[in-house]
Amino acid sequence: MELITEYITGISNQFFDPKKRVFLIYILLSILIAFFWFVFYKKKSLLSSFKKIFDKKVFFSTSSKSDYKVFLINQMIMMLISPFLITQLAIATTLYFYFHTINWLSVGMYSNTLPIVFISLFTIFQFTLDDFSKFIIHRFMHKWPILWSIHKVHHSATTLTPMTVFRTHPLEGIIFSIRSSVTQAVSISVFFFLFGNSVDLFTILGVNIFVFLFNIFGSNLRHSHIGIRYWQWLEHILISPAQHQLHHSIAREHHDKNFGSALACWDWMFGSLHHSIEFENLQIGIKKNQIENSHSLSSLYVGPLIEINNFIIKKFLKTKSKFIELFSKTGLVNDNKIN
Ligand SMILES: [Zn+2]
Ligand SMILES: [Zn+2]
Numbered sequence: 001m002e003l004i005t006e007y008i009t010g011i012s013n014q015f016f017d018p019k020k021r022v023f024l025i026y027i028l029l030s031i032l033i034a035f036f037w038f039v040f041y042k043k044k045s046l047l048s049s050f051k052k053i054f055d056k057k058v059f060f061s062t063s064s065k066s067d068y069k070v071f072l073i074n075q076m077i078m079m080l081i082s083p084f085l086i087t088q089l090a091i092a093t094t095l096y097f098y099f100h101t102i103n104w105l106s107v108g109m110y111s112n113t114l115p116i117v118f119i120s121l122f123t124i125f126q127f128t129l130d131d132f133s134k135f136i137i138h139r140f141m142h143k144w145p146i147l148w149s150i151h152k153v154h155h156s157a158t159t160l161t162p163m164t165v166f167r168t169h170p171l172e173g174i175i176f177s178i179r180s181s182v183t184q185a186v187s188i189s190v191f192f193f194l195f196g197n198s199v200d201l202f203t204i205l206g207v208n209i210f211v212f213l214f215n216i217f218g219s220n221l222r223h224s225h226i227g228i229r230y231w232q233w234l235e236h237i238l239i240s241p242a243q244h245q246l247h248h249s250i251a252r253e254h255h256d257k258n259f260g261s262a263l264a265c266w267d268w269m270f271g272s273l274h275h276s277i278e279f280e281n282l283q284i285g286i287k288k289n290q291i292e293n294s295h296s297l298s299s300l301y302v303g304p305l306i307e308i309n310n311f312i313i314k315k316f317l318k319t320k321s322k323f324i325e326l327f328s329k330t331g332l333v334n335d336n337k338i339n
Pocket of ligand 1: 138142151155
């Protein structure tokens, strides 16, 4: 009974907690931005804008229905495993004591800094580090085959809705949860150590002001069919919804582009920036040969595990045959002994 209550609370929190991406106010503001985009930029009527935004073909597609199911299942899985994940408090405490062992550092060495300065620094540092770590891990998820087999669950979506953000394999959920704990712990321990007794953020509704701004300015439109574009100069700094939609494009020329979460400058620095393009119907998803029956729950949950298993076996066999080759060349041992 307690588990069921916890599960239902966890789900409703996603929509009523300002720290969560799909907090209802953020969703409503995204809808408002979409209306502005269609009415003032695309010169469409209110009715046709409404039909475009709430397109039944998108929200009730087989892909979107899988997103909703994955959301409900992942909530359960994460609720059960989160007590076993390492907490940011444990990492922060370890780091804090580690800093004491570094000779050129001393506790509270900048404790005389004006509060407005260190609170500003902490707010910027936490947001930037968090965003950069998302970029780096996302990039690895595309570059390393073993991580791609997990991340392609997200890319197997063929329509995008704000709920697609939850379409991830639980292993990706675990990786990102550890990432979040580590980055939070690093920023807290560094600032706590250097600036003294308290660390504080500039927040709105308890959320880092930059995260809040990112969310009220339509972060949910990134996973949508509404290709809102920014000016070219701004797309060097902030990822526009259309840029993330390109990241989901099936076209070869869009592969491995726009890994950024909120900031586009990382893609710009690492050479993976792609400006948005004007499109009517962008084809979203991955090639058919990448995943079988991409919307069935078994291929979304079990498929990646089978691939990882095959990948490890393949690597093991490759290493084994290399050793056999090496040993037989040196004449130290014959093939039979190794087998
Ligand atoms: Zn990706
Ligand atoms: Zn995405």
